[in-house]
Structure formats: C-alpha cells, structure tokens
Amino acid sequence: MNTSTFKGGIHLPGYKEGTQGLPIVLAGIPDKIYLPVSQHIGAPCVPLVQVGDEVKKGQKIAEGKGFVTAPIHASVSGKVVAIEKKQHPGGNFVNCIVIENDYKEEWADTVKPNSHPEELSAEEIRKIIFEAGIVGLGGATFPAHVKLAPVEGKKADYILLNGVECEPYITADHRLMLEKPERIVAGLRYILKSTGCEQGIIAIEENKPDAIALFQKMLAKEKNIRVQALKEKYPQGSEKHLIYACTQREVPVGGLPLDAGVVVHNVGTAAAIADAVEEGIPLIQRIVTLSGDGVNKPTNYLVRLGTLFSSLIEESGGYSGDVEKIIAGGLMMGKTVFTAEIPVIKGSSGIVVLKKTGKEKEREYSCVRCAKCVDACPLFLEPTTLVKLAKRRLWEEAEQNNALSCIECGSCVFVCPARIPLVQYIRRAKQEIGALKAKAKSAGGKK
C-alpha cells in the first residue's frame, strides 16, 4: 500500500478492537434533551425560544450573530422546560435549552427534502450548510460553511476528507465510512461544488484497511476523487499534518489550510452535509463511540444531540467497576469531566470511561533533558523550553518560541519520562499570550 505520513509524532496503542467491528446502533431517545447554546467555535448562540414553547424536531432554537457561528436545532419534538446553566463537555458551565420529549417525532416545516440537489448553485449549498448548523464533527467544531466560503486571492486545489481517526478508542468515523460511504462521497461532491475545487482526497489511516478497500472500489472509475492511505501515527488526524502527508504542503505559522490551497473536512461532516443538502435535515444527531474498560458494552451509537452521557452509559450496561475517569472526546485530546450528567454536543466524537487501576498517582519530576518531547513534537517546537518559560511566567519569550503553534496533541506528555504535564503548562502560556494580545489590541484601539 502506498502510504505517506509526517515527521515527528508518536505510535499509540489503538484500543479500537472493542468497537471497530460493531455496527452503529440507534441510541435510545431520552425524555429530556439538554442543548448547550455553545456547540461551535465562536460566540455562543442566543436562544430563539422561551420556556414553555413547543418545538418540533429540526426547528432552529438558537442562533448567533456574525459569520463564524452555527445555529442550533431541536433534536426532538416537545416542550422547552428550562434554560439553565449546565456542565458542558468543554469544561465550563453553559446555558442549556432543556426540551422535554413528547415522542411525537414531528419534523419542523423547514425540514423538507430537496427535489433537485444537483441543480443547486455553490452559494445555495453554502447557505444550506450554514442553516443546517453543520460544524466540524471531528471535534474542533469549526463552522463548516466558513471553511467553504471563498476568500479573495486564495483558491483551494484540494478538498481533503479526514477519515484518519488517530485517537485511541474512537471508531465513530471508521464505522460511518464502512456503513455509509455513499453519503460521504455525496457530501464531498457538494463540498467540491460549493468551493469550485476539482480534486478531492479521502485520507484514511492504514489501520482501517476495510474502509480503504471499500472506497478504492467505489471510486475506481472516479477521476476527481482518490483515496490516500496514511501510516498509523499520532497525530495524523491533525489538519496540518494531514495536509502535509497528503500533499507535501505546509501550512504557514499562524496561517489557515487555505493558505496551502487545501480545505479539510471530517468524513462525518461530509455525510452531514449530504443529509442537509439532499434531505434538508439539520445537524441533530451524530455518531458517538462509547468505549473504555469502564463500561460493560462498548458501542458505536447514533445519538441525538443533547442526550446525556449517563443515559448512553446506562444503555450499554452501566459501569463495569469503580470509575477512574470519564473523558469527553478521545484519550489524547479529550477533556476529563467529573460527572456523566453532561450532554453530547456536535463535537463529541467519543466518550471514554476508564476503570480504577489502583496504581499510585504519578507525580511530576524535574526535567531530565532527554529531549524526547522535542523529537515527538509534530510541530518541531521545543516543549521543554516552553514549559521552562511558562514556569517562570515569561510569556513574551514563550510567544517568540512559537507557543501559539502548539496544537496540544499531547505527544510530548506521552513520551516524557519525568511525567511533566507539558501541555497544561503550554496551554497556560497560550492563555496568557492571548490575554496579552487582547490587551495590546484594546490599547491600540484606544489610540
């Protein structure tokens, strides 16, 4: 197999055996749905409904201002019973619209299939994608229509579909590729049309040979779309590394993929786009892998957005023992949450529950200057230097050392023999640099 990859990175155990062979199961629809008003990158949405309102499935219930935003739709029909602060998988408390399910499953009037989707213009497709509230389903939740919007002076040569899924445990995209490949290809065609781009690439890591073979067979006669097999390495699914592996192009520091002439979307996003353009269905459900040794029956679920983690865990037979951690997202990039009473949002690709091991907690030791983190860093940064600067609160120097380029993939932490939580320190530096920049900007604005 002709495979390619990037420099740096690490080899991780996959832990995917538990769920990669299991078909996607329709998760039970709960009595109550909790939809946070912030499910995308950008300013939070403002609710369009009030407590007591009746809503229908697919009805727009919150929208934001500006361009970088994505509206939120009701994922069940029923009554809005509360708008209250609730835990959000992002690690904060966010206003949630709580809908009590009436189990009528009535669609809103706005949801109707498109009789001639092939006749739509590029702009119309982008408008449909925006109205459907589609964001990057890989986990970054960047509004999809923003990436498709034309930028003056820049043109995309390739549309890359990311089917890498390099996070351990998660198999949501893998199952989607096996079960609904035609939806993904259809979505890719709409993306190509809306950007005026001609070349499409579907990138898949070589630990999913069945998916690669399936797409190769499907696209054998296709000239514009090809399948790219990639070496199994973490973080292969990172946008910048995927672009380098597939096209040998580098995204400049602080730049966007479009600066390298590439637009990247997740395979799940492509399937959601196909649903929105053809069927008119907004983004109200997604595939979530519930896995880890802490649950009895790891499963790939098709879940309505706003379903609580706890109801999924209950459905798969509950916890298998004392729980050490519940991670929203993947093992590497996900966020540990302290309760399962947290809703599935647009970016939740997985839930990993880990059992208590009884091992002693590892403490942080001093840096031994082995430079393993420097070797592992896929962005060629010096994580150890950044940590040193962050510990001394030298934020400006950290910025000069490109702290902002860090994608927080955690490769450095994985290899560190001194068990230093490098990403936490670097994230702290990024936070402080961001604050300094905002301060400089507001000071400049005053002048």
Next chain:
Amino acid sequence: MIYAILSLAVLGAVFGIVLGVAEKKFTVEVDPRVEEITKILPGANCGGCGFPGCGGYAEAVVAGTAPLNACTAGKDEVRQKMAQIMGIAAGAAQEPKVAQLMCKGGKDKAPLLYEYEGVEDCHVAATMFKGPKACSYGCIGLGSCVQVCPFGGIKMGSNQLPEIDYNICSGCGACVNNCPQHVLKLVEASKLVHVRCSNKEKGKQAKEACQVACIKCKLCEKNCPEGAISVVADAEGSIAVIDYAKCTGCGICVTKCPTNALEIMLPINVSNNEEQNLTVKHPPAGCNHCGLCQ
C-alpha cells in the same frame, strides 16, 4: 621583542584616545536624581505604581509626570526622601490599600466536585469547570497569588485559602490582577468589614456550593444604619456589596449574617495594648458594643 612592546603600546594609546573621545561625544546625560530615587525605592518591581518597574517610576518622578505618592510599597518614608531629593513638597500620602480575599470557602466549607490533578496553578484548574470546588465563583486555592506576590506576603493556609500578611502587603495589586476568579480586591487598609464571598448564584444554589456563601437574604442591607451594604444584582446574579465610602465598620451586618459570609477583622498595625482599648478609645459611629472587635 621591542617591536611587540611598541606596537601594543601604540595600539593601546590609539584605542584609549578613541574610547576617550567616544565617551565624551556619545555620553548619555542621566539625571543623577533618577539613580538616587531608584536606590531608595523598594526595588521589588511590583508594578503597583503603574510604571514599568522601580526604574521606570523614578524616571517618571524626575520628569514630573508621576506623583510622589504612587509607590504603594515604599509608604511614607520613601515619599519623604523622594521629596527631599526632588526639592518639592511631599504632599499627602495615598490612603494605603491591602488585598482582601473575598472568599471564605476553604476545603472544610465548600465541597469538592472532583479531585484535581495537574499543574498547581489556579488558571489551569479554572479551565476545568472553574476549579474543583462546587462553588464556581470562589477561590480555587492552588496559590497562583502566592506565586506572584513580589513581597512574599501571601501564604497558603491550612484550609486551602491564601492568608495575606497585612503587615507585608503593599497594595501593589499583583495578586489581584493575577487571580482567575477575581476573588481578591484592593481595599483601603482602614476598612474592617468585608463580604467574604463572591458567589452570585441564587441563595439555594449558593448554599449548596458552600456553607459560608452569601445567600442574598438582604438582612445586612436591612440592618445597616448607614445604608452602606446592599445586595447588588448584575447580569450574572447578585451579591452583597459594601460601599466602603459609607461603611463605618460598626459590624452590625456581621452579627446579622446567617451564613457568616461577612467578616469584621482587627485593625491592621495595631499592637496588643491598643487592641484591648480599642472600643473604649474610639467607638465608631453606630457602635452597638457587640464586642466583636475585641
């Protein structure tokens, strides 16, 4: 041998002349007063004056753009000396301020949502559901303020709340600016009554999050003889706020607060003898002789 000595001597003479001329020609005039003032300033570079370090403040003083009373750490003594150097009147002192912690919810009072593992930095913990404590407004207790205090005036107490040494605190505000929860505030050192809570949730939720939370019962507001304390509402919620300009420090609100969220503290810089005679000597207006000050 002789050539070597000669050539080196010639080289030395030439360089000496060049350096001598350069020194005269390119010399930068520094007002000697800047140096003198820099010497007497505390040298902690705390930033309390608003200038970049003590040197920056000294330059501004000599240039006449900074007032003499801006150095909070130097207090009276430094101001007098600076006035002497500058040859101007010392002027009035700024009212000294100290940092006050507006949270009382130690680990025995506020239940934990989870066990925090990771970097000992409040900012990092604040990204995980506003810290491990159930109260998302309170002090996280990992000691970011302790790390940034340029005078070493803050220590971490046994109940995971910072303890400020008011004899050391200069009121520079370094900790106040660094606190991710904004539970530290600069308050005039003479003010003795404080609302030791920042929770803006409704009474029930606040009480669930912490035993000593302000539950917005407004008892303090109703009982204050000066109208100095009131429950103020904003977009986030409401909380009791003291108008320090009006507060006389009588302590009635402290005795009325059902959750003990208010606190009256002993005056700073008062020796033991004075402490005992405090109420006898200066009973403040509105004193109800509750005895709390003793």
